[in-house]
Amino acid sequence: MATLLYERLGGLDAIKAVVEDFVARCAADDRINQKFGRTDIPRLKKMLVDxxxxxxxxPCTYVGRDMKETHRGLGVTAGEFDALVANLVATLNKFNVPQPEQEELLGALAPMKPDIVEVESAKTATPLPASYQTAPPMR
Ligand code: HEM
Known part of the structure; x- marks a missing residue:
């Protein structure tokens, strides 16, 4: 039986470490960080881990909003999507995640792209629309 990708990535502790590094890279990245200007970051990290x-x-259950609802009205461009994925790849390289596992993880995320990208443009650093409704804070 093939081992789960979850196990090959190193389980929950490894996924938590990856999410920490990835979110820090995104927060430092002027191509995309404006979009997170009103975001509850502890909630975001928990949701990404789950x-x-x-x-x-x-063995986790994601209880956040679906990808379409979450990203609706954020005005994410294709260029910003690619920037985020590049940050994820940089994190995976830092943690020495092997190529097959990287490809499998990125392959699981790729189908979400049409639900996230609203603007087919290579532009980055586009502003967070004032009308965007953030998730409620975690209780
Ligand atoms: C495959 C790519 C992506 C995945 C898997 C993903 C996943 C998620 C998840 C799980 C959440 C939390 C939802 C919740 O709190 O209910 C979230 C929130 C968010 N995402 Fe993404 N995302 C992706 C790409 C992007 C991109 C490219 C941007 C913009 C550059 C972006 C901007 C945001 C923002 C700003 C929030 C926080 C929304 C808030 O404040 O409530 N995401 N995303």
Whole structure:
């Protein structure tokens, strides 16, 4: 039986470390960080850990909003999507995640792209629309 991607990534502790590094890279990245200007970052980290854990076969349940609802009205461009994915790849390289596992993880995220990208443009650093409704804070 093939081992779950969750296990090959190193389980929950490894996924938490990846999410920490990835979110820090995104926060430092002027191509995309404006979009997170009103975001509850602890919630975002928890949601990303749960989403990756569940999507890779781990024992987590993602209870956040679906990708379309979450990103609706953010005005994310294709260029900003690519910038975010490049940050993820940089994180995976830092943690020495092997190529097959990287490809499998990126392959699991790729189908979400049409639900996230609203603007087919290579532009980056586009502003966060004032009308965007953020998620409620975690209780
Ligand atoms: C495959 C790519 C992506 C995945 C898997 C993903 C996943 C997520 C998840 C799980 C959340 C949390 C939802 C919740 O709190 O209910 C979230 C929130 C968010 N995402 Fe993404 N995302 C992706 C790409 C992007 C891109 C490219 C941008 C913009 C550059 C972006 C901007 C945001 C922002 C600003 C929030 C916080 C929304 C808030 O303040 O409530 N995401 N994303």
């Amino acid at each position: 989403q990756v854990c569940e999507a890779t076969g781990g």
